[in-house]
Amino acid sequence: MRVLIVDDEAWARRRIRSLLEREPDVEIAGECDGGAAAATAIAELSPDLVFLDVQMPDMDGFEALAALPPETLPSVIFVTAFDKYAVRAFEADALDYLLKPFEDSRFQAALDRARRQEGDRGQALAAGIERLLARLPEEKRRLRRIVVRSGGRVVFIKTADVEWLEASGNYITLHVGGEQHLVRETMNRMEPKLDPEQFLRVHRSAIVNLDFVKHLDPWFQGELTLSLTTGARVTVGRSYVDRLRRMLQNSVD
Amino acid sequence: MKRTSFRMTWAHWVSLFGAWTLLSVFFAPELYLFFVYRKENIGWGHALILSLANTAIAAVLVPAVVWLALRFPLGRNTWKKALAVHAPACLVFSVVHSSLYAALCFASPAFHLLFSRFHPNLLTYWAVVGFVEAFRYFRAYSERERTLANMQLELMRAQLQPHFLFNTLHTISSMMHEDVALADRMINRLSELLRMTVDRIGRHEAALSEEMDFVRGYFEIEQVRFGDHIRLEAAATPEALAALAPSMVLQPLVENSIRHGFRAHGLGGVIRIDAFASARRLVVRVTDDGAGPRAFARAGGMGIPNVRARLSQLYGEAHTFTLERVEPHGFLAQFEIPLRGAMPEDAGEPQYASSHR
Incomplete structure (x- = not known):
C-alpha cells in the first residue's frame, strides 16, 4: 500500500511516518507540507491512501481534494486538531479521521480499516467526499485551483485564469491563455464549485469567466453570443439569456 | 427600530x-x-x-x-x-x-x-x-x-485556542519519541501559556504587557513546531505597556502574519510589534515583511474579521483599525483605542477578585 502524508507541520508528518514504518506492507510514497503540493502529489503519484491534514495555510485539505478529478481520489484519512464542523461532516459520511493528538491504537485501527477498503475504494469514497464537499460552507467549497494532466505532466491551473469552460461529452475543456486542458468532470458538477461572482453558466455546455467578457453581441447570426477579451466567441443558450441580462444589469448598477 | x-x-x-x-x-x-x-x-x-x-x-x-x-x-x-x-x-x-x-x-x-x-x-x-x-x-x-x-463565552473559547492547543499537544506527542528534552521544554512553554490564559480568562481587557507576554509565548511554541525563519521584535513604551489593551487581538494579528504573510508562501522574515501612547490614545502596530495584503484577502481566514468584531464590540466609535500594504512588500495592521491605565481596580471586568502573586 502506497501512502502519502500531508501536514504543514514537520513533527506531525514525522509522527505518522514513524508509525507507518512499522508496517511491512506500507510504502511511503511521499510527504507534502501544503494543500497545493498534496493535490499535485496525489495526481502524480496516485497513492492508495492519504493522511490529510485539514487545516493548512496555503490551501486546506478539502480544497486539495476538490481540485482533483473525482475518479482519481485515493482513500483518505483526515487528520485534524479541532474542527467541530469537519468532524460532524466526517461522521455523517462515515469518512475516517484522526483527532490530534492520537494514540498508536487509534492510528492502527484507522489504517486497518483503510486496508480492508483498499479493494473497493473509489466509487463509494469519491461519493462520500463529494457529499462532504457539498456540505461545507460555500466559501470553503470554492475551487481556486484545478489539477489537469498535460502531456504526462500534472499542471495546476488557477481557476481565476480560466477564460471559459466548454463541455465535451464526459469531459470539460478549460480554455486558459491560448491553451486547452481536458478535465474529466461534468458541467453540473463543476458549476457549483466555481465562484458565482466570477463564473456564469451561459449555455448547457459553457461557463464563462466574467472577468474575460468583452461584450455581448446582439443576436449574432440569429444567436446571442459573448465576445471574450481573448477573441473567443461563446454562444448564450436561450434559457440563460435572462440570467445573463440580470447579471450584466447588476454589474452596471 | x-x-x-x-x-x-x-x-x-x-x-x-x-x-x-x-x-x-x-x-x-x-x-x-x-x-x-x-x-x-x-x-x-x-x-x-x-x-x-x-x-x-x-x-x-x-x-x-x-x-x-x-x-x-x-x-x-x-x-x-x-x-x-x-x-x-x-x-x-x-x-x-x-x-x-x-x-x-x-x-x-x-x-x-x-x-x-x-x-x-x-x-x-x-x-x-x-x-x-x-x-x-x-x-x-x-x-x-x-x-x-x-x-x-466566545471570548473564553477564543482564549483557550483549542486548535493551537491540540496541535501543540500533537507536536509534543510526536517529539516524545525522538527528543525527550525538547518535548519537555514544549510542555513547559505550553504550561506557561495556559497559566496566562487561565489568569485572563473571560477578561475583555488586560495590560498590554500581559498581551505581549502571551504573544511571545505563543510565538516561541510556533517557532519550535514549524522551525520557520521568522523573527519577532517588539518595541513598546512603558506607558503603553501599562495601558489596558483588548485581549485576543494582538495574538490573532501575529498569527495572521505568520500563517498568511510567511508560511503559506514558504517565506521567512520579521514581525514587529510597536506600541506607544499618543494624544491619550494607545497605538499598537503589527508589521511584517511577508507576502502582503493580497495574500490576506485571498486566504479568507477568520483572524482579521474576529479582531475587527472584537474591537468594535469593545470600543465602538472610539477605535480605529487599519490594514495596509507595506512597501516593498509586507503588511501592517494597526489599532488605536483610548488610553487607560491598567490600575488594579480598573483591570478589565473583575471576573475573579484576583490576588496578585
Whole structure:
C-alpha cells in the first residue's frame, strides 16, 4: 500500500511516518507540507491512501481534494486538531479521521480499516467526499485551483485564469491563455464549485469567466453570443439569456 | 427600530378577555360609589354593566394606543417626535372613549359622564404608553444581557485556542519519541501559556504587557513546531505597556502574519510589534515583511474579521483599525483605542477578585 502524508507541520508528518514504518506492507510514497503540493502529489503519484491534514495555510485539505478529478481520489484519512464542523461532516459520511493528538491504537485501527477498503475504494469514497464537499460552507467549497494532466505532466491551473469552460461529452475543456486542458468532470458538477461572482453558466455546455467578457453581441447570426477579451466567441443558450441580462444589469448598477 | 413580532394564541385571547373582565369588576365599586355620593343609587348590577361598557370601549381602543406606543418610542432621540404624536393622540383617545361611553349609556342617567370620564381616560392612555415603554426596556435589557453572556463565552473559547492547543499537544506527542528534552521544554512553554490564559480568562481587557507576554509565548511554541525563519521584535513604551489593551487581538494579528504573510508562501522574515501612547490614545502596530495584503484577502481566514468584531464590540466609535500594504512588500495592521491605565481596580471586568502573586 502506497501512502502519502500531508501536514504543514514537520513533527506531525514525522509522527505518522514513524508509525507507518512499522508496517511491512506500507510504502511511503511521499510527504507534502501544503494543500497545493498534496493535490499535485496525489495526481502524480496516485497513492492508495492519504493522511490529510485539514487545516493548512496555503490551501486546506478539502480544497486539495476538490481540485482533483473525482475518479482519481485515493482513500483518505483526515487528520485534524479541532474542527467541530469537519468532524460532524466526517461522521455523517462515515469518512475516517484522526483527532490530534492520537494514540498508536487509534492510528492502527484507522489504517486497518483503510486496508480492508483498499479493494473497493473509489466509487463509494469519491461519493462520500463529494457529499462532504457539498456540505461545507460555500466559501470553503470554492475551487481556486484545478489539477489537469498535460502531456504526462500534472499542471495546476488557477481557476481565476480560466477564460471559459466548454463541455465535451464526459469531459470539460478549460480554455486558459491560448491553451486547452481536458478535465474529466461534468458541467453540473463543476458549476457549483466555481465562484458565482466570477463564473456564469451561459449555455448547457459553457461557463464563462466574467472577468474575460468583452461584450455581448446582439443576436449574432440569429444567436446571442459573448465576445471574450481573448477573441473567443461563446454562444448564450436561450434559457440563460435572462440570467445573463440580470447579471450584466447588476454589474452596471 | 426592530419590529416586535408576536402571534396571538387562543390562550392569549382567553387571558386577555379575563383580564379585561377582572378590570371591569375592579372598577365597578368605584362607579357604584360615585353614584351613591351623587345620591343616585343605581344598584350594583347597573354599576357593573356600566363598568363593563367602560372597559369594553377601552379594550377596543387600547390596541391602537399600544400600536402607537410601539411605533413612536420615547427614546433619547425620538421623544420629541413621540410627544408630538402622543399629545394629540391622548386627547383623541379620551374624547372618543368618553363620547362612546356616554353614547352607550345614553339611556341611563349617566349622560353627564362625558366630562367626568375625560381626565381618567387621559391617565389610561399614558398608563398604556408607560406599560409599553417598560416592556420595551425589559426586552432591550434582557437582549443586552444575552449578548454580553454570548460575548463572554466566545471570548473564553477564543482564549483557550483549542486548535493551537491540540496541535501543540500533537507536536509534543510526536517529539516524545525522538527528543525527550525538547518535548519537555514544549510542555513547559505550553504550561506557561495556559497559566496566562487561565489568569485572563473571560477578561475583555488586560495590560498590554500581559498581551505581549502571551504573544511571545505563543510565538516561541510556533517557532519550535514549524522551525520557520521568522523573527519577532517588539518595541513598546512603558506607558503603553501599562495601558489596558483588548485581549485576543494582538495574538490573532501575529498569527495572521505568520500563517498568511510567511508560511503559506514558504517565506521567512520579521514581525514587529510597536506600541506607544499618543494624544491619550494607545497605538499598537503589527508589521511584517511577508507576502502582503493580497495574500490576506485571498486566504479568507477568520483572524482579521474576529479582531475587527472584537474591537468594535469593545470600543465602538472610539477605535480605529487599519490594514495596509507595506512597501516593498509586507503588511501592517494597526489599532488605536483610548488610553487607560491598567490600575488594579480598573483591570478589565473583575471576573475573579484576583490576588496578585
